[in-house]
Amino acid sequence: MRALQAEIIAEMGVKPTIDPAEEVERRIQFLIDYAAAANAQGFVLGISGGVDSTLAGRMAQLAVERMGDHANFVGVRLPYGVQLDEEDAQAAMDFVGARTSVTINIRDAVDGMENAYESGLGKQITDFNKGNVKARSRMIAQYAIAGDHGLLVIGTDHGAESVTGFFTKYGDGGADILPLFGLNKRQIRSMLEYMGAPAFLYEKLPTADLLDDKPLQADEAELGLDYDDIDDYLEGREIDEEIAARIEAIWKRSRHKRTTPVSILDDWWRD
Numbered sequence: 001m002r003a004l005q006a007e008i009i010a011e012m013g014v015k016p017t018i019d020p021a022e023e024v025e026r027r028i029q030f031l032i033d034y035a036a037a038a039n040a041q042g043f044v045l046g047i048s049g050g051v052d053s054t055l056a057g058r059m060a061q062l063a064v065e066r067m068g069d070h071a072n073f074v075g076v077r078l079p080y081g082v083q084l085d086e087e088d089a090q091a092a093m094d095f096v097g098a099r100t101s102v103t104i105n106i107r108d109a110v111d112g113m114e115n116a117y118e119s120g121l122g123k124q125i126t127d128f129n130k131g132n133v134k135a136r137s138r139m140i141a142q143y144a145i146a147g148d149h150g151l152l153v154i155g156t157d158h159g160a161e162s163v164t165g166f167f168t169k170y171g172d173g174g175a176d177i178l179p180l181f182g183l184n185k186r187q188i189r190s191m192l193e194y195m196g197a198p199a200f201l202y203e204k205l206p207t208a209d210l211l212d213d214k215p216l217q218a219d220e221a222e223l224g225l226d227y228d229d230i231d232d233y234l235e236g237r238e239i240d241e242e243i244a245a246r247i248e249a250i251w252k253r254s255r256h257k258r259t260t261p262v263s264i265l266d267d268w269w270r271d
């Protein structure tokens with residue numbers, strides 16, 4: 001294995017193989033134990049219809065069921081206007097079975113910022129940066145619910161996204177607890193399958209779905225990398241040298257997203 005590959009795998013905590021039953025149990029227990037330590041009443045999580053939030057959401061619901069009647073899990077739909085794959089999102093909500101289900105449409109908030117930006121700068125925000133405003137608006141909505149109800153915000157970051165920094169800083173990257181960390185994408189799918197999710201949900205093509213111009217754009221198209229290659233890399237397998245080098249370059253470029261804001265006391269950025 002490449003030396004840097006071993007270092008990155010250690011940072012991401014991904015195992016070459018997992019027992020889905022064991023991983024589900026361990027992560028539900030982590031949610032329960034941390035909520036107790038934080039004196040929190042439960043959790044809130046945006047449910048998009050994608051693979052990651054379906055798994056994290058189902059585990060959160062099972063966690064609060066074990067925590068007792070006082071505990072709550074709020075599954076929140078956060079569409080921007082009308083989401084193209086709303087049917088999948090509703091199927092995910094059904095599978096997750098959250099104690100409390102709510103919807104906050106982020107359209108007014110995002111369009112409000114888009115208009116304010118245009119007034120302030122005299123030009124339109126780009127579709128790409130508006131996409132990040134959508135992700136950050138979802139973070140704001142989840143923290144509003146958490147603050148009102150004594151809950152923790154769940155984030156869905158995991159090895160296969162963290163390694164490339166494929167998340168919005170302080171958007172979907174802004175959360176309190178990460179029950180999927182240490183997994184790659186195929187392990188997440190296998191855990192959802194083990195939990196009895198319908199195949200069309202665990203086989204669903206990953207999408208950030210942040211762009212007005214390209215709804216449901218596949219993550220793999222934007223990243224220029226396949227999750228299969230990222231997953232293989234994180235399992236310590238030999239992959240094409242050029243692809244491995246690209247993963248390592250993007251890992252290095254995105255280090256600032258995996259740490260607290262750089263200060264004068266830090267030196268990780270010097271090499």
Ligand SMILES: Nc1ncnc2c1ncn2[C@@H]1O[C@H](COP(=O)(O)OP(=O)(O)OC[C@H]2O[C@@H]([n+]3cccc(C(=O)O)c3)[C@H](O)[C@@H]2O)[C@@H](O)[C@H]1O
Pocket residue numbers: 132135161165166167168169170171172207208209210219222256262
């Ligand atoms: N070296 C450095 N040290 C410290 N800070 C640095 C920095 N370089 C940039 N920055 C800061 O970081 C900002 C860029 O980061 P950020 O704002 O996150 O923006 P950026 O990484 O450019 O874009 C976010 C990416 O994540 C993807 N995404 C977002 C949300 C969800 C999902 C999903 O899979 O669902 C995917 C999205 O499609 C896009 O490709 C810069 O504007 C700057 O403020």
Ligand SMILES: Nc1ncnc2c1ncn2[C@@H]1O[C@H](COP(=O)(O)OP(=O)(O)OP(=O)(O)O)[C@@H](O)[C@H]1O
Pocket residue numbers: 045046047048049050051052053054076077078079080083138156172204205206207208209
């Ligand atoms: N339309 C949405 N409604 C509610 N939550 C959303 C929405 N879009 C994104 N999110 C939140 O942001 C997180 C990050 O999105 P991301 O696309 O990485 O995960 P996912 O949609 O759950 O799975 P996948 O990566 O397979 O698409 C989601 O897990 C979810 O919590």
Ligand SMILES: [Mg+2]
Pocket residue numbers: 048050051206207208209
């Ligand atoms: Mg998604």
